[in-house]
Amino acid sequence: MAYTVPVIEALVQALRQLPGVGPRSARRMAYALLERKRPVMGELASALAHADQVVRHCERCNNLSDAPLCGICQSARRNPKLLCVVETPADVSAIEATGAFDGYYFVLMGHLSPLDGIGPEALHLDRFERLLDEGGFEEVILATNPTVEGEATAHFLADLVQRHGLRATRIAHGVPVGGELEFVDRGTLSSALSGRRAIEP
């Protein structure tokens, strides 16, 4: 007897695919939109379609960008001697919000995870090595997550950086072990950056 309107069910199913949204809250969202927030539907649909169409990865650093080169790579006002390696664009956003770093970035879009079949070739390391050769950096800060995979990735990259004749540093363990960089508060992230230490060759 259950009464369903297919187009509403399709909306519920699509909303369920958002992170952190279960079946109950997806249904609640769908009805709230249809009953009381009609203008939001068009606005959100456009924002999704526009972002999907326009946002790509920066050709130099791999960060999310609406242009071939992201705003950071385009900027001449950053410290040209510092490169910071992170796992995701959300990590760039978190570090930028601290105001404690003014160099450039390289975004791996992941971390090494041999068990999941993610080896060095999946992390755009060819592009990373080209950046190390051409970038004129002196220090490469490895700011991968303080997880098992993030640490392993940092050590792998430290070797690579050192083979290119550059100094590799790791953000300090101010960040809680096992946590995700993206969710760390600004103060902690800020001290982790300033307390970074050299990785000995």
Place this chain on the structure above:
Amino acid sequence: MAYTVPVIEALVQALRQLPGVGPRSARRMAYALLERKRPVMGELASALAHADQVVRHCERCNNLSDAPLCGICQSARRNPKLLCVVETPADVSAIEATGAFDGYYFVLMGHLSPLDGIGPEALHLDRFERLLDEGGFEEVILATNPTVEGEATAHFLADLVQRHGLRATRIAHGVPVGGELEFVDRGTLSSALSGRRAIEP
């Protein structure tokens, strides 16, 4: 120094307008979509645009529908003597899920709330009265929320129903006082329906 991509910020702002989504989870959703769930973006955009375009209110009962008459009003297999009045389409969906009711509905799209300037004219009561006159119903179950406004609305409607010579009943107070019908479990809602009592003229 904060680095923002306007098109990503627009997406974050649009996602924030979903119920239950704060600034932090909106940002998390936006990055998850852009980094890992690109196909969901187009799918959700289409589902939103399609539902916004196609879903309207049933001309007879006011429920959400993808046709001029909703599937329930179109059905000849429902009990033609019973009409159930609810506040929202989500309430129809909740009652249908109990399987305890097989009559027709009228959806008020709200409740009386004089303090907010919501009087009888806002609740489509002209259409409701037409349905009472033409519908051939014997009993009208008032299933507005068990809140102060919902109770006041039920009493107002009971008068109206009785003036049209029909029997008015109220769902039993199995539903928790002060709660919202939409979030009541099926069993409670089911007993509330079967335990309904007459409202004496």
